[in-house]
Amino acid sequence: MASRSIRLAVIPGDGIGPEVVAEGLKVLDAVAQSHDLAIERETYGLGAARWHETGDTLPDSMLEEIRGHDVILLGAVGDPTVPSGVLERGLLLRLRFELDYYVNLRPVKLYPGVTTPLADVRPEDVDMLVVREGTEGPYTGVGGVMRRGTPQEVATQESINTAYGVERVVRYAFARAASRSRKKLTLVHKDNVLTFAGDLYQRTVRAVARDFPEVSVDYLHVDAASMFFVTQPGRFDVVVTDNLFGDILTDLGAAIAGGIGLAASGNVNPTGDAPSMFEPVHGSAPDIAGQGKADPTATILSVAMLLDHLGVPEAARQVESAVAADLAERQGGPARATSQIGDAITKRVAG
Numbered sequence: 001m002a003s004r005s006i007r008l009a010v011i012p013g014d015g016i017g018p019e020v021v022a023e024g025l026k027v028l029d030a031v032a033q034s035h036d037l038a039i040e041r042e043t044y045g046l047g048a049a050r051w052h053e054t055g056d057t058l059p060d061s062m063l064e065e066i067r068g069h070d071v072i073l074l075g076a077v078g079d080p081t082v083p084s085g086v087l088e089r090g091l092l093l094r095l096r097f098e099l100d101y102y103v104n105l106r107p108v109k110l111y112p113g114v115t116t117p118l119a120d121v122r123p124e125d126v127d128m129l130v131v132r133e134g135t136e137g138p139y140t141g142v143g144g145v146m147r148r149g150t151p152q153e154v155a156t157q158e159s160i161n162t163a164y165g166v167e168r169v170v171r172y173a174f175a176r177a178a179s180r181s182r183k184k185l186t187l188v189h190k191d192n193v194l195t196f197a198g199d200l201y202q203r204t205v206r207a208v209a210r211d212f213p214e215v216s217v218d219y220l221h222v223d224a225a226s227m228f229f230v231t232q233p234g235r236f237d238v239v240v241t242d243n244l245f246g247d248i249l250t251d252l253g254a255a256i257a258g259g260i261g262l263a264a265s266g267n268v269n270p271t272g273d274a275p276s277m278f279e280p281v282h283g284s285a286p287d288i289a290g291q292g293k294a295d296p297t298a299t300i301l302s303v304a305m306l307l308d309h310l311g312v313p314e315a316a317r318q319v320e321s322a323v324a325a326d327l328a329e330r331q332g333g334p335a336r337a338t339s340q341i342g343d344a345i346t347k348r349v350a351g
């Protein structure tokens, strides 16, 4: 009998979501066996199809059911047949706010053998962890519109930053920096223009830094940080930043680390009051859905993050090593289907 059972909620979602999630689950099942974990899995059919059928995106009762799990694996949501924003706000952002995912974790790591668009960088130059704030900033939906559709239209979209919200994400980022070998934290903001929010972040970082004397602290404006992501990625270790800057910077991060098909993420509630949710950074990729072309690697690396979060780091490293070995062998080989990549990584995990 397995020594530990884990209640997993799975939201495959739309487009390539179900395709990549299937491969992530193959790998999870294989690694669970060798680590004495029993995965109790419940699948939730949320996304475009449900919205067309019922008109709802996430019923309260389903949210409560999902809340009862230990952890969540999500594919991606979004479909061209659904108006933009309906599923993003009604499902994804709703989960992020209701389950209080104040840490959006996005590692940017270049694995050996992976092609990067940057010339002359080595894998050891690109190994950072972006800690993006997940519940505040301009994503809260605060704001409004008046005189819509007229030449006098006014639209506001407020950036909300609370002392409480900034402190908790900054503290988390410091703790992560302290646990890494380089122990460096870079705050990214735009405090010369966004003076109120930027000042709150700056003062918070200075205050929390006193509790982490071993961590060195740096600051960059977001525009300069974008440049250095490309020209000097080696200067970053842990990056802490607001919701919007983090969203944009991590797509850039994904690009320099080999592409969106490899970028994993975690929506984390570090208090443990709600299940954290792991998902590839990419979307539902309607352009390649149903063709077996999607790379499931980002989802499989998200499974590794999920295992780390559950406190099974040996299992997480096993998945990561299997991915690294597969990536190293991929170069120059023929293109493989989604399930072939999943099978190859599963075989390495199992063997």
Ligand code: NAI
Binding pocket: 016, 020, 075, 076, 077, 078, 079, 080, 088, 092, 260, 261, 279, 280, 281, 282, 283, 284, 285, 286, 287, 288, 293, 294, 295, 296, 298
């Ligand atoms: P996308 O990430 O779905 O696709 C961008 C490009 O990357 C496309 O050319 C796609 O084919 C390619 N791509 C993405 N994932 C890939 C993979 N695993 N393997 C190979 N190629 C891959 O972003 P896009 O096109 O802006 O959005 C499509 C839909 O996804 C929209 O409805 C959007 O709102 C939604 N979306 C959902 C997210 C989520 O569920 N967390 C995140 C981002 C977008």
Ligand code: MG
Binding pocket: 247, 248, 251
């Ligand atoms: Mg994004």
